[in-house]
Amino acid sequence: MSALLDSMSAGFDALPAALVDAQGLGAPRRAALAAVLADGLPGPRSEAWKYTSLRALSARRFTAADAVAEVDPAALADIPPPRLVLVNGQFDAALSNLDGLPDGVELLALSQALQGDDGRAVAVLGRRFDRPDELFARLNGALATDGALLRVAAGVAVATPVHLVFVGVAAAGDLAMHLRHLVELRKDASLTVVEHHVAQGEHRHLANHLVHVHLAGGARLVHARVQDESTGATLLARTDAVLASHSEYRRVDLELGAGLSRHELNVALQGEGAVAIAGGMLLADGRRHLDTRLGVEHQAKNTRCELPWRGLADERGRAVFHGGITIHAGADGSDAALSNKNLLLSDSAEIDTQPVLVIHADEVKAAHGATVGRLDETALFYLRSRGIGLAQARALLIQAFLREPLAVLGDPALAETLGALVTQHLDRKDLSA
């Protein structure tokens, strides 16, 4: 067995029996772990893992967090309430602040729900994952004991964004944390939620997030996810969103940090007229490996998706993008648009992009495209001829390129806040050569 899975198995054994068996979840947890151990890690022949090798990771060992880590609250000062904070995978009540949470909105930690008799924990944790390449979802099923549960009651429109904050902090060893989340909007509810994945100090932890997004009919969710983890960190994230009729899901992912970050975004457009507008950017510089894998399923009539993604690879970085769209039989009137544009800034960097469109319906509109290029020399000269130095001119063009998907949020203030994070990252880069 690989050191990785061996350490995960040991982590399971170290969980208190009462926690494993809480709410009758013991059996599905054990089954999920057994399935992972039986199938092992996917190799290079696994299509889903073709461009992201788990070889280096397979040789590493992670332990579960045992002590509560200290976080300087000042580091989170920019993130206003209401916010739920988890440090090294554990709910931190002191840093969390639910002030201003409107009536009709429930926000609590999964660990709190597991202690009570809240059925929602079971509803999300009891799910089975059948494919061997879903090993991190399986591990999550076995090992997740914390996370965020967020629910908005029918008809409630929430104006204040809710923040979910995940902080990685250096510990005695490399930690593995498995978190399960649920964002549920009842009929005609609306909400903005922002996930922050941030580090305090350098660390090499592994975080395994699985987020369920449930949008009932007419619900509207704006969802931003900022991944700005430590350069040594490994992140494996998966979002499964299910959209009922005439619901709208707008989301943006900023992949700015970590050493290895993979995100699988699965969106099922189950109800007629459901809309998913999901874009993002991958900033793969240094030795960062970023992998984003979209799976959008048009399952009902007149569903729409719009997927603008931008990638940048510099130095020895690697950006991997898979944009899968399936239009099922009967999903007539579907409209799908995917664009993945990439900037390759160094000879040692790599970009792999793979738009995949599968259509089983008639009367659909579908467009997809992927490009990889360099910065436009003419535009660079234009900026320089006006007095702007080379490094600044490059930064301007890169920023403009990467910020483009932020428009999908339909929220200029949030887009500006997120765009500023991109600018901060570029400011730290040396673009003079």
Added chain:
Amino acid sequence: MLKIENLYVRVAGKDILKGLSLEIGAGQVHAIMGPNGAGKSTLGNVIAGREGYEVVEGTVQLDGVDLLALEPEQRAAAGVFLAFQYPVEIPGVNNTYFLRTALNAQRKGRGEPELDSMQFLKRVREKLAVLDLKDELLHRAVNEGFSGGEKKRNEIFQLALLEPKLAILDETDSGLDIDALKAVADGVNLMRSPERAFLVITHYQRMLDYIKPDVVHVLADGRIVETGGPELALQLEEHGYAWVKDRIAPGASARA
């Protein structure tokens, strides 16, 4: 102000400028006319410092400063401005932000204090009023979705804001209808001053009906073959460029 001596320039292995000399004094407007392929745009690009132009021989000086030794942004700070024949669209870069960044980068390059946003906006409003341009131009991305006329007017607006010593207009008349051409020319004429020199590059004489040059040069086959007053432009209009062929010095390859 601008002094070019014996300039030889090669582009992609091909000789384009072949011993061009030109001197423009402060306050003067010089027009460079010539047939397609004569090297007109090359001249503008070389002065501004575009990559891909290999200077084989010769010097280009602005008030005694060796421009060829400078990066494009340093040339801008030294007072060079090139109005592009094809202004570049830069989606996602706000026009105001771009202009302020450019102006402050130049000021910094010259050791002058940068303008804060209030000072900058004040200056912008002054220039907009003078050029009779709409505010709306500022809120859009640089040249994105601009019509041909708007792009050229945006170039002149930048010229007005950056206040260069030497303004080069590269075929600014191309693609403009007569109203847009007049608007652009009005803008340029407002910018004429005893401290500023203009180099107006054009294929057609019509631009010079509105921007009256002090001196007209004819560029053919990489060098200046004729220099005269405004009447020279009219002669060209009448006779076409065919007659300049005969004036190319012996030994040069004739390909007008």
